[in-house]
Amino acid sequence: MGSVQVCDLKQHVGQPVVLKGWLYNRRGSGKLLFLQFRDGSGIVQCVVSKADVPEAVFETAKRIGIETSLVIHGKASEDKRSSLGVEIHVTDLTVIGESKDYPIQITEDVPNIDKLLDQRHxxxxxxxxxxxxxxxxxxxxxxxxxxxxxxxxxxxxxxxxxxxxxxxxxxxxxxxxxxxxxxxxxxxxxxxxxxxxxxxxxxxxxxxxxxxxxxxxxxxxxxxxxxxxxxxxxxxxxxxxxxxxxxxxxxxxxxxxxxxxxxxxxxxxxxxxxxxxxRVSYDDIQQLLQKLKAEYAASPDAELQKLSKDILKGGLGDDLGAADETAIGMHFQxxxxxxxxxxxxxxxxxxxxxxxxxxxxxxxxxxxxxxxxxxxxxxxxxxxxxxxxxxxxxxxxxxxxxxxxxxxxxxxxxxxxxxxxxxxxxxxxxxxxxxxxxxxxxxxxxxxxx
RNA sequence: UCCGCGGUAGCUCAAUGGUAGAGCAUUCGACUGUUAAUCGACAGGUUGCUGGUUCGAGUCCAGCCCGCGGAGCCA
Structure with missing residues (x-):
């Protein structure tokens, strides 16, 4: 049986499927595991129930680290609780490549971009x-x-x-x-x-x-x-x-x-x-910026006051700076x-x-x-x-x-x-x-x- | 090159000049419907570097290194 991509799963509801990809995240309890599984085309939740798989498969699913590569056998079924609308009931699971102590956490999608860029690969x-x-x-x-x-x-x-x-x-x-x-x-x-x-x-x-x-x-x-x-x-x-x-x-x-x-x-x-x-000529933009500079300076908004200071910073007749462009964007939307x-x-x-x-x-x-x-x-x-x-x-x-x-x-x-x-x-x-x-x-x- | 900000656990951040802390992650344990799961436990450190002040420095001072944001320049 050929493998199916996560993005195509909806067309396979009720069928047995094989998925190839990586473990994205895991939640679970003593007898039920929820594997968030990604294959590059999407993320799907794979449910591993202790009652439905051999002991060894359940233990493997419980132990493998984030980003372990896997082949999953299971049945695709419709489920409203899943954000994809489909989840997989796992019947078998094989580890292809192990992954231990993966250095990036799910919750790190937001914070320090520079640190994450060190791990860009x-x-x-x-x-x-x-x-x-x-x-x-x-x-x-x-x-x-x-x-x-x-x-x-x-x-x-x-x-x-x-x-x-x-x-x-x-x-x-x-x-x-x-x-x-x-x-x-x-x-x-x-x-x-x-x-x-x-x-x-x-x-x-x-x-x-x-x-x-x-x-x-x-x-x-x-x-x-x-x-x-x-x-x-x-x-x-x-x-x-x-x-x-x-x-x-x-x-x-x-x-x-x-x-x-x-x-x-x-x-x-x-x-x-x-x-x-x-379409505004440079000369007309200069006039507009003068107006906006005065307007923002009088604004109660501290951000606008700050922006006002940097508008037309090089004086009239100079190239437009970042603040000028920001002001133009704010004005025209x-x-x-x-x-x-x-x-x-x-x-x-x-x-x-x-x-x-x-x-x-x-x-x-x-x-x-x-x-x-x-x-x-x-x-x-x-x-x-x-x-x-x-x-x-x-x-x-x-x-x-x-x-x-x-x-x-x-x-x-x-x-x-x-x-x-x-x-x-x-x-x-x-x-x-x-x-x-x-x-x-x-x-x-x-x-x-x- | 200039101006401003920062560097403490793997990550995000705390800590009046007086024993270096939390959350998350990792590891171990509990849990049959979780959505960043939850709960419990263990472990985790040369506080960017060098020097100085001090009885005592993560904290104060000086220099350096590294990074971030912005300016300039541009897309």
Whole structure:
């Protein structure tokens, strides 16, 4: 008899079944044991009654440690007392691999995340990581389906790159035979080459940032999806970003109901995704923030007063900070697109706004609930002369970027795209406290293990 | 790099400068319907490191190490 997965058990009610998996938890009494049994697809309660099994089987069931791997023979039966609606009445049980003194407890799903991350290789067996990582899996699949269905070509960018794409960020240096390579911090420049070759491409892979960021929103290694489209101008970039966000979030809401329930996620704000995203210019956002700063300062809420102090901290005309993004999210209670930032705070490859040469044709999508920037995109500078000027101004080494400039020498067209951080997206959907919970093995400044 | 917080049992945390404690987990025992089961018992410690003050330091002081949160930068 072949084995059955826990998630399929409802179709086997009244039948004898074989289950393969691990002991998740155990309760019980002298003559009746309740084994919480997991196989990766779900958790089911297996009842071992002393009267129904040989003495040796009962003794084994009583002694085995948490996370012992098992083969269970039993009968699936409907039971309203079980949260799954089904439980197993065990007839036989075989130990495959023993487990003694398992270092993680059921009740440790909540506390010190850093200690648990030391045990990440085991922690991923627990309920909370399970739910979050299943959402991640769905999000990644939704992203792939979205672009595939729209006719985008998957265009992989290299991880080893000759130099910085964006100048300011710190790159990881790695020895590369006789010279030095850098781990990619964005596939976008390569995506532009792809867009001019295929029209619509999407780069999807890991990226690396050596910044010493220590916040709940940062990883040194994270996954980014970066569509890039020829003949797409800023409004089109915003349309694409909005459509993609709506597809991904809706699909997670639709297909990850169980996971979001386990995570006790209130999805009210997520459901706002069906409404159009407000599109607000940087200049209008500055005015709004001034208003919110004054409003929050006068509020009786101490949290808001504190937030008020950090709004527009760099003064007017500066890049938006974390507090600004939090305030914007609180005000709109949905995703907001802020466009046309000052050029001096943005990357060299962004196109100058023809209506105001102090502004760039760029957009950030800011997610609510304190998540902040989740997408950054722009129309790209397609003029050879303007791009060369920007490269010089940002001191980007010409020898490593010359190929990119070629894209403006041989049939340049208006084009644009954006990058979305997969982990931040998953963080928003799941409500995870730290972005490092949204990837199986997070890499941060102080964490390279396990 | 800067600012703030922290490091005590496997985990979460207590402990006026005066014998280092609890809950959970582990181990053992009781219990035929438990949902983080419950109840009883045993066991569990170089209080991050180094030095200092003191009759006496988990506690006070200095330095260091490690981590966390935030800022900056970004997705």
């Amino acid at each position: 085991l922690w991923v067996r627990s309920r909370i990581p399970h739910a979050i990582l299943r959402v991640r899996s769905e999000v990644v699949q939704a992203i792939r389906d979205f672009y595939y269905n729209k006719g985008f070509v998957l265009f992989d960018a290299p991880m080893f790159t000759p130099a910085s794409c964006e100048g300011t960020s710190t790159l990881f240096e790695v020895p590369y035979f006789e010279s030095t390579a850098y781990l990619s911090q964005s596939g976008q420049l390569y995506g532009e080459a792809g867009a001019l070759a295929f029209g619509k491409v999407v780069v999807f892979g890991p990226t690396f940032r050596a910044e010493k960021s220590k916040t709940r929103r940062h990883l040194t290694e994270f996954w980014m999806v970066e569509p890039e489209v020829a003949f797409l101008e800023l409004d089109g970039v915003m349309d694409l970003a909005e459509e993609q966000m709506r597809y991904v979030i809706s699909r997670a809401l639709e297909r990850c109901k169980e996971e979001l329930k386990v995570l006790e996620r209130n999805t009210a704000t997520l459901e706002q995704i069906s409404k159009p995203f407000p 949905q995703c907001v697109m802020v466009h046309r930032y000052p050029r001096h705070v943005k990357a060299f490859y962004m196109k100058k706004d023809p209506a105001n040469d102090k502004r760039a044709l760029c957009v950030d999508v800011i997610a609510p609930e304190g998540v902040g920037e989740i997408i950054g995109g722009s129309q790209r500078e397609d003029s050879l002369d303007e791009l060369l000027a920007q490269i010089e101004h940002h001191k980007v080494p010409m020898e490593s970027i010359n190929w990119f400039v070629d894209l403006r020498r041989y049939g340049s067209v208006p084009h644009g795209g954006f990058g979305m951080g997969v982990e931040r997206c998953v963080q928003w959907i799941t409500g995870a406290q730290h972005v490092r919970e949204t990837i199986p093995f997070p890499r941060t400044i102080y964490r390279l293990n396990p």
